[in-house]
Amino acid sequence: MNKYLITAAFTALSFPSFTATAQDAACDSACLADIARDYMAETMRDNPSLQAAREFAFDVVPRDFSMLPWGERVRFTENNVAMMIGEGYWGAARGELTELFVLGDETTGNVLWYGITEEHEQAAYYGMRLKVEDRKITEVETYFGREGTPDLFANTGGYRLDPMFSETIPVDQRRTRERMTAIVNGYLSSKVRDDGRTLVNFTDDCARITNGVNVTHGDYWAADIAQGCRQQLEEGIYKPVERIRSRRFPVINEETGVIVALTLEDHAVRYVDYESTSGENLKVDVEYPNTRGMLELFKIVDGEIARIEGVSVFLPYFIQDLWQ
Amino acid sequence: MLKNHKNIAGLLLLAAPLAVQAQAPGYDSAVIMPSCDYDCLIETTTNYIEALENRDVNSARLSPDVIFIENSVVMPVGNDGLWGTISNVRDGEMMVADVETGNTAWFGIVEEHGNPAYLAMRLKVEDRLITEIETVVNRLPDMPKPFGDPDAVSHDPEFSRILPVEERRSRARLVTVADGYFNTVELNDGEVFTLFTDDCARLENGISTTSAPPNGGGGNSASIAQGCENQFRLGIYHINKRIRERRYPIIDVERGVVVASGFFDHANMFDRYSLTDGREMTTVLKWPNSISLLEAFKIRDGKISRIEAVFTYVPYFMPSPFAVPNVEFQTR
Numbered sequence: 001m002n003k004y005l006i007t008a009a010f011t012a013l014s015f016p017s018f019t020a021t022a023q024d025a026a027c028d029s030a031c032l033a034d035i036a037r038d039y040m041a042e043t044m045r046d047n048p049s050l051q052a053a054r055e056f057a058f059d060v061v062p063r064d065f066s067m068l069p070w071g072e073r074v075r076f077t078e079n080n081v082a083m084m085i086g087e088g089y090w091g092a093a094r095g096e097l098t099e100l101f102v103l104g105d106e107t108t109g110n111v112l113w114y115g116i117t118e119e120h121e122q123a124a125y126y127g128m129r130l131k132v133e134d135r136k137i138t139e140v141e142t143y144f145g146r147e148g149t150p151d152l153f154a155n156t157g158g159y160r161l162d163p164m165f166s167e168t169i170p171v172d173q174r175r176t177r178e179r180m181t182a183i184v185n186g187y188l189s190s191k192v193r194d195d196g197r198t199l200v201n202f203t204d205d206c207a208r209i210t211n212g213v214n215v216t217h218g219d220y221w222a223a224d225i226a227q228g229c230r231q232q233l234e235e236g237i238y239k240p241v242e243r244i245r246s247r248r249f250p251v252i253n254e255e256t257g258v259i260v261a262l263t264l265e266d267h268a269v270r271y272v273d274y275e276s277t278s279g280e281n282l283k284v285d286v287e288y289p290n291t292r293g294m295l296e297l298f299k300i301v302d303g304e305i306a307r308i309e310g311v312s313v314f315l316p317y318f319i320q321d322l323w324q
Numbered sequence: 325m326l327k328n329h330k331n332i333a334g335l336l337l338l339a340a341p342l343a344v345q346a347q348a349p350g351y352d353s354a355v356i357m358p359s360c361d362y363d364c365l366i367e368t369t370t371n372y373i374e375a376l377e378n379r380d381v382n383s384a385r386l387s388p389d390v391i392f393i394e395n396s397v398v399m400p401v402g403n404d405g406l407w408g409t410i411s412n413v414r415d416g417e418m419m420v421a422d423v424e425t426g427n428t429a430w431f432g433i434v435e436e437h438g439n440p441a442y443l444a445m446r447l448k449v450e451d452r453l454i455t456e457i458e459t460v461v462n463r464l465p466d467m468p469k470p471f472g473d474p475d476a477v478s479h480d481p482e483f484s485r486i487l488p489v490e491e492r493r494s495r496a497r498l499v500t501v502a503d504g505y506f507n508t509v510e511l512n513d514g515e516v517f518t519l520f521t522d523d524c525a526r527l528e529n530g531i532s533t534t535s536a537p538p539n540g541g542g543g544n545s546a547s548i549a550q551g552c553e554n555q556f557r558l559g560i561y562h563i564n565k566r567i568r569e570r571r572y573p574i575i576d577v578e579r580g581v582v583v584a585s586g587f588f589d590h591a592n593m594f595d596r597y598s599l600t601d602g603r604e605m606t607t608v609l610k611w612p613n614s615i616s617l618l619e620a621f622k623i624r625d626g627k628i629s630r631i632e633a634v635f636t637y638v639p640y641f642m643p644s645p646f647a648v649p650n651v652e653f654q655t656r
Contacts, residue, residue, distance in 0.1 A: 050593075057562060057597035078612075088612045088640050091548040091593035120595040120610040146611055150465050270438045287437050288463045289394075289405050316395040316638055317405055323626040 032104025127295035147212035154212030246321035289317035444634035472530020
């Protein structure tokens, strides 16, 4: 009962208005962010249909999505599978939303919503890209870092995105969109069949966090071998990464140096044992072929990667990309 | 004279489409002469498995246009997926073949870098060459699912037993019975849409999920109720929102075996439900997921007597490249 009340209260507070500026053609970054927030609030909005689904264990219930500003033709994927709005997370969303970061890119019309959501009160890391055209949603691409899969997962309770992602950087330390894209591409290419040579620069304290797990520092196995973004690549830890394909960079902000990358990372696992560049004997974390669907936020300062945080989803090996 | 020629040409034009209409829909010829008989299909399947075990794709009898999928993903054949990891094929496989459709199935255990995995496979053979390879590979570690002891598992010999003529059923009826099974699983609420023998048993990923667990332990559906029909009467499998993209590519009338493929969608719009006897159940996973499977049914005298399945998790609602989507069905 309490949960119903909490959800209802959340709903009432989180519906500013979808149509306040609907007549304006352009949608700036604030407008994009509003639409992303409205979308997320709608996924969690309680209603009699969802209550009935839970109370009577029905799996097929009508739901009204008309409050959101939909384009004429909408594409929706969840963990790289195309489906109808209302399916997947839309049916299981119950609990609270924790917004960690929202970033709109008016150049591309894309907006990122990054945070933690809940399905039947079980928390998951969540990253979403919306494409907005004429103030209407035309594309929805979502990724979930859920507990209980072979992928990384840390308790969401202590997770907060590093504040540096919201900080603007001095003009002389900024880079163009094209250069930021090249830097992230260089990072991804360094990771593929990692042989110890890095094609990009990192700040000394660069860290990477995936599904809440700090993989470059602390007690994660890779951090035991080498600490830091550059140090791990120089050690050749990521040698088993067969390829990183379907690279897309839909949201970029030069003022904050933030760029969002969407990728599919293939682990062919043709071998399970390998050697690092310094001669350490290493083993792959999962001993069968798999692909990781990644939504990652990069912070780039003065041409160097300062931080990487995001969501990773464990997917069938070589899964087809639906967006390119 | 010229006028007569025109009339003949007109008659020929009319005759051409009529000849096409004389063809049974969906068939190229009114007589099907299989180029690969039962033994040939089994031998082709064995040859493929040997090529896979040896990681020697050139020795498999593949069509130049062969399509290979592993866990619902299309990939090049020969070096990716299981082809890139396999280290052994264990003895003790089960095979099924359908001369009419040219499809075969193989159920067994393989090893990848020494780690056992359950493999179910369908091959399509045309003109003695393999044109389609569809595989489900069930591996660990993964999300919670059955994974039987690979050293202890065996296939029920019932699947290979030839039925007396009076216990056989037509292809259409065999499919109806198997489809009724999926209709029963879908939204399972106690209603049963197919027939089971009293001794019906099911093996899933090497674990019997319908008979008493070893040592009396729980952990699967058999600890709640035993027997195929009893479990469905209780509504244990209520979490299956739909059984999607059902196909029945392999039917063996003599043995009464149907091999089906499809997806079980667990939408998880609810995480609690009641059995028909009032007992409360909670779902293990709280978020949407699907399982992809190949499932063999032994149907004796019109009743399902044995079921063996290999399945693995795939992202929720993931489709098969081989399935023709039925939009209305899929989006309800």
